[in-house]
Amino acid sequence: MSSPLVVITEQTHGVKIELAYATENNFTGKLIYKHATCVLHQDAEVCLKKAVEHAKRAGLTIVIYDAYRPGKAQQKLWDFLPDDHYVTPPEKGSAHTRGVAIDLGLIDQHGNVLDMGTGFDDMTNLSHTDNADLPPHIVQNRAILLGIMLHAGFKEIKYEWWHYQLPNAFDYPLLDSDLVEVV
Template identity: 25%
Template sequence: MTSPRTGLRGLVAAAAALLAVALLSPTAQAAPEPKAPEEFVALSSVDRSIIQEMRYITPHDFVGEPIDGYRQPLCILTRPAAEALHRAQLGLLRQGYSLKVYDCYRPQRAVDQFVRWAKDLDDVKMKAEFYPDVDKSRLFADGYIAAKSGHSRGSTMDLTIVKLPALPTPPYHPGQPLVPCYAPQSQRFPDNSLDMGTGFDCFDTLAHTDDPRIQGVQRAHRQFLKSTLEAQGFVNLPEEWWHFTFQPEPFPDTYFDFPVARRSVAGH
């Protein structure tokens, strides 16, 4: 007959074994995804009329594949930034235009993927469109890629202006012929936005907001975008006509890493 002490040891051993199995299971090991602070909102909850064409959840970006941390085609921003965009949108709608966002809050894990990609000098599959005249080894030195991005603080977005009614943007198919991002609008990847002289995420000095080579209608369109947003407290990054940050930022020194997904934001 088993002694009480022996039986107790057996129960303890069995419990320890079950605990070990539980700790080794993927479910137990997976850390819960971080959530956005309550100051963050989905842009659509503030303004449903702003067009969202979120590029980094698609393969049509300078990496050529969907980017880490983008789970849904969703623009997430701090509430002050989203409300400022809403005010800008009201003025544009009265003139027959709409804002269109390409990217908003960006998780740190996405930035980390950009860094890894930039260090892989053999991966140049999207070079012909996004950085045709820049050697990939220069991406860090020339400032196109960095270890931190203002997007991760939640008040920076990449955007453009679209004439209404908005035509649909054709889908990108991996492997299709690539055209330089600074080619004439009729030749480069189709986009329903106003002609800004280059496409979005064009790694070229022609994308500098006030590059003197950009004149006429293209320059006027850039100034239209810039003045519209500056009137609502946004500051443009001079090297990228599409890049704006709302000031003052609620989180000027914090780089977040929650995923771009509805469940990251309160109320979703």
């Protein structure tokens, strides 16, 4: 049986890839992935292509911080932060370990990342999608991202402005692929 996973590249998909877990610049402070290989389930890739087009029409580019995440990586994140508001327990499996979730932001036409009020993987109330204690320009930037992603067929989660997944994410099976190598 062939894998339902598709490799996403800057060249093939018109996105910027900055996988946080392929660097030490993430909430664990440790390298999780050996390489910055971005992968999504083919169903999520269809929606990503729509999102890329919606963003492009607004003069924006999608920047991807994470996509498919192997179970071993999910375990490392859980070991570091066992809080199910922000990290799904490995035994349940996350939308990421099913390949149907993507963590992302937006870049403007000048190459600047739009200010969303927090960085990616900020595990505080300020990262909640509907936080009311944010300046209007940040609320506007989050609303633009939300509109792009909902229009493309994704669903948001309330704790992380950067996380979008397919609406039926947990109907998909957990995937174990070596396309994304864990340290």
